Amino acid sequence: DQQVKQNSPSLSVQEGRISILNCDYTNSMFDYFLWYKKYPAEGPTFLISISSIKDKNEDGRFTVFLNKSAKHLSLHIVPSQPGDSAVYFCAARVLTTRIGGSEKLVFGKGTKLTVNP
Amino acid sequence: GAGVSQSPRYKVAKRGQDVALRCDPISGHVSLFWYQQALGQGPEFLTYFQNEAQLDKSGLPSDRFFAERPEGSVSTLKIQRTQQEDSAVYLCASSLYGETGELFFGEGSRLTVL
Numbered sequence: 001d002q003q004v005k006q007n008s009p010s011l012s013v014q015e016g017r018i019s020i021l022n023c024d025y026t027n028s029m030f031d032y033f034l035w036y037k038k039y040p041a042e043g044p045t046f047l048i049s050i051s052s053i054k055d056k057n058e059d060g061r062f063t064v065f066l067n068k069s070a071k072h073l074s075l076h077i078v079p080s081q082p083g084d085s086a087v088y089f090c091a092a093r094v095l096t097t098r099i100g101g102s103e104k105l106v107f108g109k110g111t112k113l114t115v116n117p
Numbered sequence: 118g119a120g121v122s123q124s125p126r127y128k129v130a131k132r133g134q135d136v137a138l139r140c141d142p143i144s145g146h147v148s149l150f151w152y153q154q155a156l157g158q159g160p161e162f163l164t165y166f167q168n169e170a171q172l173d174k175s176g177l178p179s180d181r182f183f184a185e186r187p188e189g190s191v192s193t194l195k196i197q198r199t200q201q202e203d204s205a206v207y208l209c210a211s212s213l214y215g216e217t218g219e220l221f222f223g224e225g226s227r228l229t230v231l
Binding site for chain 2: 004006009031032033036041042043044045047049051089091093096101102103104105106108109110
């Protein structure tokens with residue numbers, strides 16, 4: 001069962017336009033949602049996060065929106081730049097306190113964003 | 118550097134060989150994670166350490182996989198009798214416990230089993 005889903009494997013946008021990446025989840029126990037960016041042959045790097053009690057978080061060109069009733073979040077990049085071309089992973093954190101405080105991130109399969117000059 | 122360091126970056130093993138992958142987390146980070154990323158997939162959780170205690174190993178695919186972090190810093194992921202389906206990138210990540218879930222990932226160790 002895939003608890004975090006990114007249904008679009010790829011997205012192509014023009015430089016300067018908005019990129020919107022989407023993510024759906026099924027587990028109501030997630031307390032934080034995060035977006036990671038990954039370039040080839042590198043590890044994922046943290047981009048932006050949002051608490052489950054918020055509905056929006058903004059950091060420069062990046063904004064994450066959370067719709068808890070729909071179990072949906074999205075990442076907006078405005079304006080998009082060629083250097084934003086990468087694979088973007090949506091991730092959600094779950095705490096398993098019954099195991100003495102364990103935590104883990106559950107990742108989606110990723111969306112490959114291409115920003116064309 | 119100050120980031121998470123993993124070695125080796127690339128490992129080719131013959132089926133049936135044992136391999137060991139090393140992770141040096143960011144100094145002071147309590148939490149350490151191992152993830153497995155197959156081609157075209159997102160990272161899949163393997164195991165979690167809080168200091169030297171392995172609190173969650175629910176993601177380890179079989180008893181051929183073993184992880185340790187004996188002194189609460191460096192960690193080793195060992196795979197015994199490797200199989201072709203073990204071919205993947207193994208990612209190590211560390212974090213300060215209790216923060217917002219932000220993990221700092223290493224560059225990964227790419228394992229190819231022939």
